[in-house]
Amino acid sequence: MTKFKRVDPEISRRKFVNWALGISAGISGLGFLSIVGSARPANRQTPDKLGPVPGDILVHAEGEKTGQPVSVAELERNPVRAYPQGKDKSGKAFLRQGDQQTNLVGISKFPETELGTATNKQAAPQGIVAYSLVCQHLGCQVNWRNADQTLLCPCHSGDYDMRNGAKVLGGPPPRPLAQLPLRVDGDNLVVAATFLTPPYGVAEGDFEQYKQRVEEASKA
Numbered sequence: 001m002t003k004f005k006r007v008d009p010e011i012s013r014r015k016f017v018n019w020a021l022g023i024s025a026g027i028s029g030l031g032f033l034s035i036v037g038s039a040r041p042a043n044r045q046t047p048d049k050l051g052p053v054p055g056d057i058l059v060h061a062e063g064e065k066t067g068q069p070v071s072v073a074e075l076e077r078n079p080v081r082a083y084p085q086g087k088d089k090s091g092k093a094f095l096r097q098g099d100q101q102t103n104l105v106g107i108s109k110f111p112e113t114e115l116g117t118a119t120n121k122q123a124a125p126q127g128i129v130a131y132s133l134v135c136q137h138l139g140c141q142v143n144w145r146n147a148d149q150t151l152l153c154p155c156h157s158g159d160y161d162m163r164n165g166a167k168v169l170g171g172p173p174p175r176p177l178a179q180l181p182l183r184v185d186g187d188n189l190v191v192a193a194t195f196l197t198p199p200y201g202v203a204e205g206d207f208e209q210y211k212q213r214v215e216e217a218s219k220a
Ligand code: FES
Pocket: 135, 136, 137, 138, 139, 140, 153, 154, 155, 156, 157, 158, 171, 172, 173
């Protein structure tokens, strides 16, 4: 008598087929889960990740005044770095930093006669301009360069003319920095409308949808 059990070939074949079907169903299931997991819901953006919303107040993004409203009186050429600040339904303030800080803006005040034709002057009361500080090339943060009054990107030397619509003066950026329309309210600065052109991270083709989401948020 053998110590190995005899196996019926028909049962063995059936077992194999069942096993193979089970594995195959498992793999399909995993594939389905992976597709579901990677699908992005139509509107996953939380309010802090939206673009600047009309009515937001601009507040200092750094330094000892972090979180305090930017005052008109303190503005000069060297831009103040700021974020829009929104309010939730309970009235609690929160920073609207954008998707990975894409709402960081620089605010400067120039004599109005110095602003070039590429500047949207209606969006720049009293010569106060605000531009996204996120480079349109690959998203580095640009810095003020006093010597020639431009915004220079430390990554690949993208250079933007802050007095003339943040037009590209040099380097690889494909388009100007996005201008943020402002309104003066007492000594505070308020967002009058969201960016006039797509900021970094928003494709031209997605800009209408971006503005629509902001508009919906401003009515909420
Ligand atoms: S990221 Fe600014 S020039 Fe490349």
